[in-house]
Amino acid sequence: MRSRFARHLQSVLRPTTRDKARLSAERPPISPELTGHQYAIFLLRVAAGIEHALMAQYLYAAYSLGGPNVAPQHAATVVRWQEVILGIAKEEMGHLITVQNVLRLISGPISFDREDYPFDAAFYPFDFMLEKLTPGSLAKYVYAEKPPDWTGPLADEITKLATEANHNAPLNAVSELYQLMIDTIADRTLVPDRAFRADTEDAQASWNEWGRGYAHGARGNAQGGSPAGSPDLIIRTLASRDEAVAALRAIAEQGEATRLVDGEHSHFERFLTIYKEWKVIGHAGTFAPARPVATNPVVEDSLAESAPASRGACTVITHPVTFYWAHLFNVRYRLLLSALTHIFESWDAYTANAQPTARSELITLVFGEMYKVRGLGSVLVDLPVHDGVPVEREAAGPPFEMPYTLSIPLRESDRWRWHLDMLAASRGILGHLGKLDTNASRQGFLAAIRDGDAELMRRIELIIAGLEKTGSAGSASSGGKV
Amino acid sequence: MTKLTEIRILPPLAIARLGDAAEPVNNYDLEVSANHPLGFRAIIEAPTLVIDEETGAIAARECRPVTFKDPDGRIRPVAPFLELWGRTGPGDDDWRHLTMHDLQGATIRWRATVGNIKVFRRTGDVHDKVEATTGWFSAHARMPLEGRADNFLAGKHIPLGDVRYIRPTEQFPQIRVRYTPAHGYVYGSSTFVKKADGTYASDALGYLQADANLRDVVYDSSKGRWLGFNEPIPPNTPFLPTLTIPPQIFAGQAGPNNGDWISSGYLDDECDGMIEVELDIGGTTLRSFARLGAGPPAFAPDSYPIRTVYDELEQALLGPTVDPAQYTDDELQADAEEILRRAFETVRLMNTTIMNGNAYDGKLDIGSTMVRQDCNDAARAWETIMAPTIVDNLAVQSLHQNIVAVLRSGAPPWFTSTLRKFDEIGDLTDLGRRKMPGMMRNADGRYLCLTRRQYEKIRLAATRFVSRAATKETP
Numbered sequence: 001m002r003s004r005f006a007r008h009l010q011s012v013l014r015p016t017t018r019d020k021a022r023l024s025a026e027r028p029p030i031s032p033e034l035t036g037h038q039y040a041i042f043l044l045r046v047a048a049g050i051e052h053a054l055m056a057q058y059l060y061a062a063y064s065l066g067g068p069n070v071a072p073q074h075a076a077t078v079v080r081w082q083e084v085i086l087g088i089a090k091e092e093m094g095h096l097i098t099v100q101n102v103l104r105l106i107s108g109p110i111s112f113d114r115e116d117y118p119f120d121a122a123f124y125p126f127d128f129m130l131e132k133l134t135p136g137s138l139a140k141y142v143y144a145e146k147p148p149d150w151t152g153p154l155a156d157e158i159t160k161l162a163t164e165a166n167h168n169a170p171l172n173a174v175s176e177l178y179q180l181m182i183d184t185i186a187d188r189t190l191v192p193d194r195a196f197r198a199d200t201e202d203a204q205a206s207w208n209e210w211g212r213g214y215a216h217g218a219r220g221n222a223q224g225g226s227p228a229g230s231p232d233l234i235i236r237t238l239a240s241r242d243e244a245v246a247a248l249r250a251i252a253e254q255g256e257a258t259r260l261v262d263g264e265h266s267h268f269e270r271f272l273t274i275y276k277e278w279k280v281i282g283h284a285g286t287f288a289p290a291r292p293v294a295t296n297p298v299v300e301d302s303l304a305e306s307a308p309a310s311r312g313a314c315t316v317i318t319h320p321v322t323f324y325w326a327h328l329f330n331v332r333y334r335l336l337l338s339a340l341t342h343i344f345e346s347w348d349a350y351t352a353n354a355q356p357t358a359r360s361e362l363i364t365l366v367f368g369e370m371y372k373v374r375g376l377g378s379v380l381v382d383l384p385v386h387d388g389v390p391v392e393r394e395a396a397g398p399p400f401e402m403p404y405t406l407s408i409p410l411r412e413s414d415r416w417r418w419h420l421d422m423l424a425a426s427r428g429i430l431g432h433l434g435k436l437d438t439n440a441s442r443q444g445f446l447a448a449i450r451d452g453d454a455e456l457m458r459r460i461e462l463i464i465a466g467l468e469k470t471g472s473a474g475s476a477s478s479g480g481k482v
Numbered sequence: 483m484t485k486l487t488e489i490r491i492l493p494p495l496a497i498a499r500l501g502d503a504a505e506p507v508n509n510y511d512l513e514v515s516a517n518h519p520l521g522f523r524a525i526i527e528a529p530t531l532v533i534d535e536e537t538g539a540i541a542a543r544e545c546r547p548v549t550f551k552d553p554d555g556r557i558r559p560v561a562p563f564l565e566l567w568g569r570t571g572p573g574d575d576d577w578r579h580l581t582m583h584d585l586q587g588a589t590i591r592w593r594a595t596v597g598n599i600k601v602f603r604r605t606g607d608v609h610d611k612v613e614a615t616t617g618w619f620s621a622h623a624r625m626p627l628e629g630r631a632d633n634f635l636a637g638k639h640i641p642l643g644d645v646r647y648i649r650p651t652e653q654f655p656q657i658r659v660r661y662t663p664a665h666g667y668v669y670g671s672s673t674f675v676k677k678a679d680g681t682y683a684s685d686a687l688g689y690l691q692a693d694a695n696l697r698d699v700v701y702d703s704s705k706g707r708w709l710g711f712n713e714p715i716p717p718n719t720p721f722l723p724t725l726t727i728p729p730q731i732f733a734g735q736a737g738p739n740n741g742d743w744i745s746s747g748y749l750d751d752e753c754d755g756m757i758e759v760e761l762d763i764g765g766t767t768l769r770s771f772a773r774l775g776a777g778p779p780a781f782a783p784d785s786y787p788i789r790t791v792y793d794e795l796e797q798a799l800l801g802p803t804v805d806p807a808q809y810t811d812d813e814l815q816a817d818a819e820e821i822l823r824r825a826f827e828t829v830r831l832m833n834t835t836i837m838n839g840n841a842y843d844g845k846l847d848i849g850s851t852m853v854r855q856d857c858n859d860a861a862r863a864w865e866t867i868m869a870p871t872i873v874d875n876l877a878v879q880s881l882h883q884n885i886v887a888v889l890r891s892g893a894p895p896w897f898t899s900t901l902r903k904f905d906e907i908g909d910l911t912d913l914g915r916r917k918m919p920g921m922m923r924n925a926d927g928r929y930l931c932l933t934r935r936q937y938e939k940i941r942l943a944a945t946r947f948v949s950r951a952a953t954k955e956t957p
Binding site: 219372375445447448449 | 516517518519520521868869871872873874876877878880881883884885886887888889890891892893896897898899900912913916917941944945
């Protein structure tokens with residue numbers, strides 16, 4: 001149990017019957033160790049972790065879709081489902097960003113952290129599990145996003161299936177956490193007016209920089225898989241309590257649907273639609289929309305001859321080529337998270353002027369690594385997980401393993417060197433793959449990564465030189481203009 | 483004698499590039515480097531036909547070093563060859579490049595006719611049309627194309643290049659002609675620089691200023707009105723239906739009234755036209771023609787623009803829609819990658835911060851950009867297209883290069899809806915202005931979009947992911 005988090009939520013997310021009755025009538029108790037302001041920050045960081053975890057699991061499920069097992073008559077449906085789930089995952093990214101903005105508004109530290117293996121966070125909607133899309137995993141997603149007042153035979157059916165898929169561990173709906181968060185932040189007695197810092201608005205993530213056109217279904221719905229108007233990224237800059245509450249409410253309604261509103265295409269409704277469609281198609285005979293990707297794929301530091309095929313609930317990738325592809329994925333995922341942390345932590349440095357400088361480079365780095373995560377994910381779902389096991393029986397998958405730390409160095413120039421270190425590690429892995437993987441198509445991908453990285457490293461060296469030349473290498477609040 | 487039923491000049495369209503060096507650019511291919519797939523395309527020497535200037539015959543066919551300027555810094559022209567092909571049977575494969583042996587006993591003659599009617603396009607005066615023809619010819623000397631107009635000074639012309647019937651030999655018996663374009667010079671209407679009010683400009687000492695741009699004065703401004711021609715726009719006059727979009731894109735200067743644009747009277751030596759062939763053979767005369775033109779040099783020869791004449795022709799030939807059965811998954815993926823490669827090659831040539839409308843040293847509106855066009859054409863408020871902080875040129879290049887890299891993984895394109903459709907070029911919302919290709923103007927004055935066929939290829943590549951995995955090789 002990760003008690004440093006869970007102990008502050010016990011009465012909320014694992015309530016006894018008596019607690020439940022009380023919760024419906026009054027505010028949940030807050031630990032005497034926390035002020036209301038601190039409690040709001042705490043809840044926001046929990047929410048950030050959940051959004052991040054859901055995003056990774058949804059991406060994994062989406063990447064699993066497709067492959068040679070999909071019958072031609074079902075191909076269009078599977079393409080559509082993938083688009084829907086990727087759209088939801090992108091909206092989770094928007095939620096994650098806007099939650100950081102609320103944190104910034106009330107002077108809380110940002111958080112891109114989330115649970116990893118072994119999974120033991122009791123407040124999450126269900127145990128973190130990277131797995132292919134199945135009726136069971138789909139049921140968990142529906143449950144996690146369900147509105148609190150959802151009842152009926154279908155609700156019972158999905159709850160039962162989701163609980164079984166969660167190994168009979170308790171489930172939580174995210175809507176409960178969001179309602180608690182909204183109630184807390186809206187309450188002046190808990191979070192005083194002075195906690196809201198309108199002057200941080202320029203230091204928050206804006207839609208113009210991060211939205212990439214994903215508004216009202218204008219992007220990410222090329223196949224028409226998502227309902228009209230979606231995906232729709234909610235990325236809002238905030239200057240007041242009302243705006244923060246409105247943003248959190250919008251997130252809750254979009255994703256976690258605290259209320260049933262006709263025409264509001266929440267994540268809950270979108271997952272439920274897929275679930276219903278699967279039931280219909282599944283009745284018609286064999287239906288295999290997903291590749292046989294591993295559950296919770298992980299990689300060890302080295303390839304021992306007697307490497308175990310599993311570690312707890314995780315599948316250890318032991319194939320000698322896939323091993324390096326998985327490490328490549330992990331290091332690029334880490335670079336993505338580090339660049340994201342860097343840009344949020346260095347905000348003052350890069351908003352002091354609107355000129356495109358290192359800020360442009362960092363935002364591009366984040367999106368570039370998002371693209372690579374996508375590309376590497378599409379490679380990994382077609383690679384074998386173990387030597388001698390055909391990929392048709394069990395494939396690997398993107399491991400999404402969290403780095404040992406998300407903290408970044410203090411000095412601005414050292415932050416860039418931090419990224420260089422990851423690129424150097426990546427270069428080493430690329431070298432191994434260059435020798436081991438004989439597939440021409442994948443070699444073309446590797447060559448492009450190598451080529452792009454060489455140029456990126458050169459530019460980062462220039463940024464560092466610029467920082468050191470202007471004497472701002474030691475300050476996170478004045479660097480970046482090169 | 484070979485029995486011929488039809489003849490064709492191939493290619494049916496040849497585009498030359500201006501240059502004043504004596505030797506044209508040698509032949510080359512562009513290749514994406516295996517080791518540096520995100521870098522510049524490699525220029526690879528390809529077999530070049532070397533012409534003996536004296537005889538007009540091919541002296542050699544060999545790979546030669548590729549340079550775009552000669553040792554004196556003069557630009558090498560691109561001088562295309564056009565081949566004569568004949569049909570010897572009813573089948574589609576019964577075409578072949580004709581040789582002198584096929585033409586024994588036959589008579590062949592060529593004629594090139596070209597024009598430069600840019601000034602006529604502005605003034606509407608037919609006497610401003612610059613036209614040239616070689617007349618029919620069968621010999622192997624260079625046949626000059628001397629561009630003349632009624633409004634030219636007596637005896638003056640603009641050289642528009644020449645055409646040469648390449649002498650077939652036993653070693654190189656094929657029938658072909660070559661068009662060598664003009665040098666890329668500027669011609670004018672006045673030896674001395676004139677101001678918008680018609681008076682001559684003078685320096686501080688009172689001396690008239692000779693116009694250093696000019697190769698020659700050819701235009702008689704007492705006959706034609708090109709020098710000092712005013713192409714007014716609002717508020718001076720309403721937009722006229724004959725104006726180009728945008729108007730006033732010729733060398734000139736502002737006039738006395740807001741909306742005036744006064745021509746400096748310049749002409750250039752670009753042209754386009756036709757080359758015809760007639761072949762008297764076996765008691766009949768077969769005819770064919772091809773189109774040719776001359777445009778400016780390629781100053782980034784190792785890059786391709788995102789939308790080219792090739793794309794236009796492909797769409798004209800094959801239509802705006804794509805039959806999925808005509809392409810394999812890998813071909814569609816390769817086409818999508820090629821379009822994105824051209825995107826970052828294009829970005830490499832752009833000043834993205836200025837084209838986005840960013841301020842430069844605190845000053846706004848310092849270049850001709852789509853931001854300015856949106857203000858001028860549609861009275862839109864001045865606003866950058868993208869957020870000012872994300873348009874650093876190297877970063878934008880890197881972003882596009884990352885997309886190319888990921889497409890090479892086999893991942894299907896995921897960005898179809900960021901592409902501007904042909905009917906969205908006037909969408910001036912934030913979302914509309916941010917669609918791709920970005921920040922660039924099409925010939926219609928509005929935002930550039932891909933051809934419908936290019937768009938369709940990317941869209942199809944995006945829908946075919948399910949079956950791609952089946953073709954992948956397991957390590």
